[in-house]
Amino acid sequence: MARRILVTGGAGFIGSNFVHYLVANTDDSVTVLDKFTYAGNEASLAGLPEDRVTVVHGDICDAELVDRLIAESDVVVHYAAESHNDNSLHDPRPFLDTNIIGTYTLIEAARRHEKRFHHISTDEVYGDLELDDPERFTDQTPYNPSSPYSSTKAGSDLLVRAWVRSFGLQATISNCSNNYGPRQHVEKFIPRQITNILVGDRPKLYGEGLNVRDWIHADDHSSAVLRIVEAGRIGETYLIGADGERNNKDVLETILELMGQPRDAYEHVVDRPGHDLRYAIDASKLRDELGWAPAYQDFDRGLADTIAWYRENEPWWRPQKDATEAKYREQGQ
Numbered sequence: 001m002a003r004r005i006l007v008t009g010g011a012g013f014i015g016s017n018f019v020h021y022l023v024a025n026t027d028d029s030v031t032v033l034d035k036f037t038y039a040g041n042e043a044s045l046a047g048l049p050e051d052r053v054t055v056v057h058g059d060i061c062d063a064e065l066v067d068r069l070i071a072e073s074d075v076v077v078h079y080a081a082e083s084h085n086d087n088s089l090h091d092p093r094p095f096l097d098t099n100i101i102g103t104y105t106l107i108e109a110a111r112r113h114e115k116r117f118h119h120i121s122t123d124e125v126y127g128d129l130e131l132d133d134p135e136r137f138t139d140q141t142p143y144n145p146s147s148p149y150s151s152t153k154a155g156s157d158l159l160v161r162a163w164v165r166s167f168g169l170q171a172t173i174s175n176c177s178n179n180y181g182p183r184q185h186v187e188k189f190i191p192r193q194i195t196n197i198l199v200g201d202r203p204k205l206y207g208e209g210l211n212v213r214d215w216i217h218a219d220d221h222s223s224a225v226l227r228i229v230e231a232g233r234i235g236e237t238y239l240i241g242a243d244g245e246r247n248n249k250d251v252l253e254t255i256l257e258l259m260g261q262p263r264d265a266y267e268h269v270v271d272r273p274g275h276d277l278r279y280a281i282d283a284s285k286l287r288d289e290l291g292w293a294p295a296y297q298d299f300d301r302g303l304a305d306t307i308a309w310y311r312e313n314e315p316w317w318r319p320q321k322d323a324t325e326a327k328y329r330e331q332g333q
Contacts, residue, residue, distance in 0.1 A: 002027040006073040008060050008106065009080030010034055013184040014120070014176075014218050016044035018079065021222035023048055033069055034080070035059050035098075043316050044183045060102035063109070070109040075116045075229060078106055081156075083122075084187055085149045086331070089273060092148035099152035100159070107163045107171070117171040118229050119160045123214070123239070124150035125175060128276035131212060136282035137175070139237040146274050157237075164235045172232040174225060176240040177281045180302065181218035182309040186317050187324045189213075189248065190303075193255050193266075194310045195317055203256070204328070207271030209249030212278035216242040217296035217306075227292045241281025242294035251303075258304050270332050 005022060009015040010032030022028050031054045034040045045055060058065045060080050070076055080102060082088065082095040103119070110117040126137045127144030143158075145151040163169040180190045193203040224240040232238060246254075253263040286292050296302040310317060 002029060003074040004029050004031070004072065006031045006033060006069050006076045008033045008076070008078045009040070011036060011040035011042060011044055011055070012079060012083075013039070013044075013188075014179050014221055015079035016041075016183050017181060017218040018077065018222045018225060019045060019048065019053065021219060021226065023052060025226070028052075030054070031056060031069060031073065033058055033060065033066075038320075039083070039185050041183070041316070061097060061105055063105050066105050067109045067112070070106070070115055071113050073115060075118070076106065076110055077118045077120070077225065077229065078103065079120045081120075081153065083149060085124075085147050086187070086272060088147050088149035088152075090331075095148050095152040099156050103156035103159055107160060107169055110171070111163060111167045111169050114170070116229070117160070117169060118225065118232075119157065119171060119173045120225065121157050121173055121175045122150065122153050123175050123177050123241075123279045123281055124276065125154040125157060126279075129278040129280055131210065131278050133278070136280040137239060138282045139175075139239055139285060146276055161235075170234050172228050172234065173237040174228055174240050175237065176221050176224075177214035177216050177242070177244070177279055179218045179221055180215055181306050182313075183316070184218075185324075186320045190251065190255070190306065191310060191317065192324070193252050194259070194307055195321055197256070197259050197261060198310065198314070199321065201325075203252055203266040204269045205248060205252055205266050206269060206275060208268070209252065210247050211275055212245055212247045212280070213251075214241050214279050214281045215244035215246060215251070215299055216240065216294065217302040220294040220296055223295070224286060224292050227290050228286070231290050238286045238290070239281050239283050240286060241283040242296065243283075244299050245278075245280055246299065254300060254303060255307065258300070258307055
């Protein structure tokens with residue numbers, strides 16, 4: 001039976017990929033609620049059927065608008081967030097407004113209208129692991145956020161958990177590792193390097209590039225979220241990962257190689273303050289309990305597909321590029 005799904009932040013990177021995934025794999029109708037800050041892009045929703053996808057330009061902190069949209073929906077999938085660590089270090093306030101107040105506004109409306117709610121979060125709420133630590137994050141790992149971004153996401157997770165326990169909110173949470181794929185803003189690590197090469201600039205690597213991230217293709221994130229929405233146990237947290245641990249140096253050198261460049265054709269820039277060392281996800285609960293598995297188990301193939309998307313879609317990313325690089329230059333990065 002077709003559902004009415006409200007996707008907050010559905011014009012952003014992982015949100016728009018989820019909307020595309022829903023259209024391709026379900027009969028659901030989708031309402032996208034997006035504030036269209038710099039990270040939201042109408043072009044990311046281009047070509048989707050108008051009879052199934054409705055786009056609303058609005059703020060998740062707008063209680064009246066949120067109440068109306070949630071009342072008209074069956075399921076809420078909450079992607080909307082300020083999400084760039086570098087930005088949170090320079091101006092934390094928008095992260096508090098969107099990630100804390102926005103989430104509160106949504107869960108209050110979902111509680112009033114007794115709607116199914118799924119909250120999208122990040123593995124960064126757990127802090128980081130040592131490079132030589134064999135452990136991975138699980139849903140039992142204590143929270144230890146290290147930036148304004150990750151601390152506000154941790155706060156939003158805890159709000160959802162409290163509303164489940166105190167008010168019976170029908171909610172689940174997922175914490176995902178680093179996403180890559182189509183439609184990601186060029187401020188982020190992988191698309192920044194790809195687009196630098198495409199415009200003839202040398203890629204940039206923070207410090208020595210030994211920081212490890214657990215990469216997952218956005219399509220795999222989408223399939224996992226849909227599986228949790230359909231079969232996840234209320235009140236549970238599921239970690240989403242694809243066993244994609246790579247350090248930043250290796251990722252950059254692989255991008256260069258896939259794009260026909262020497263593996264050492266990049267520059268080192270000053271490291272980010274408080275740069276987390278390593279993230280690693282144990283997704284066994286999701287795999288064992290809900291039977292989910294990633295489609296992109298070969299990271300290099302997923303990376304090659306991502307490079308091809310940016311090659312073929314310069315009109316999508318080109319308007320972002322100059323302003324993004326100007327901001328990085330001001331920061332010495």
